[in-house]
Amino acid sequence: MTVLPVRVLSTILPKSLLAPFRVPACLAALALAAPGVLHAQEPAPAAQSATEPLAVVGKGGRHAFNVEVMRDDAGRARGLMYRRSMAPDHGMLFDFERPLPVNMWMKNTYIPLDMVFIRSDGSIARIAPDTEPLSTRIVSSGEPVLAVLELNAGTAAKLGMRAGDRVEHPMFRR
Numbered sequence: 001m002t003v004l005p006v007r008v009l010s011t012i013l014p015k016s017l018l019a020p021f022r023v024p025a026c027l028a029a030l031a032l033a034a035p036g037v038l039h040a041q042e043p044a045p046a047a048q049s050a051t052e053p054l055a056v057v058g059k060g061g062r063h064a065f066n067v068e069v070m071r072d073d074a075g076r077a078r079g080l081m082y083r084r085s086m087a088p089d090h091g092m093l094f095d096f097e098r099p100l101p102v103n104m105w106m107k108n109t110y111i112p113l114d115m116v117f118i119r120s121d122g123s124i125a126r127i128a129p130d131t132e133p134l135s136t137r138i139v140s141s142g143e144p145v146l147a148v149l150e151l152n153a154g155t156a157a158k159l160g161m162r163a164g165d166r167v168e169h170p171m172f173r174r
Contacts, residue, residue, distance in 0.1 A: 048068060049068040051066035051090065052069055052093075054066075054067045054093060055167070055168040056166070056168075057165060057166045057168060058160065058162055058164070059160060060159050060160025060161065061160075064089070065089055065090060065149075065151070066089060068092045068093070069095055069171070070093070070095065071097075076094050076095075079092060079150070080111055081107070082109075083109075083110065084110050084111070085111065086111055091149055091150055092150045093148070093150075093171070094147055094149075095147055099120045099146050101140070101142075101144055101145075102117065102140070102148060103138045103139070104131075104140075105137065105139065106131050106132055106134060106139075107134065107135070107136050109133055110133050112130055112152070113153055114129050114131070114152070114155050114157075115127070115128040115148055115149075115150055116149040117142070117145045118145055118146060120146040121172065122166050122169070123164060123165070123167075124162070124163050124166075125142065125163060126143075126163050127156045127162070129156055130153040130154065131153070146171070146172070149167065
């Protein structure tokens with residue numbers, strides 16, 4: 001289908017018939033002049049936020065990480081979506097503000113992750129290892145938790161992390 005600009009149609013049709021075409025013609029002209037402007041685009045990866053120290057302590061020793069902390073709905077919803085990598089000693093900590101059953105997924109998340117579900121006292125409730133990138137499969141906490149720590153896939157196994165280990169972060173001193 002060919003879209004004629006308003007200036008071409010005005011030479012063919014009377015002005016009374018052109019009124020309904022002004023907005024669509026302007027949008028068509030904009031689309032031709034700036035391709036992609038009227039089309040949905042994949043969101044750009046979020047820039048890394050400031051990090052805070054966190055440690056996991058268990059039989060495997062004490063392991064330190066620098067974590068971004070998501071404390072609001074927008075941050076928790078975005079998480080690590082669209083990012084292509086994460087440093088080995090980094091992670092993301094989701095603060096749910098109060099203990100509750102949590103369901104996570106990997107939609108739009110390219111990095112395979114270990115999800116560490118943490119009770120309000122800082123003890124690990126469970127670990128979901130090596131979650132599938134880009135999946136909408138639900139990963140459940142299995143019980144009420146205050147937080148979820150996301151690490152690069154394989155980190156929990158490599159460091160010997162287990163349910164019952166302790167997470168040290170100011171969030172768990174409330």
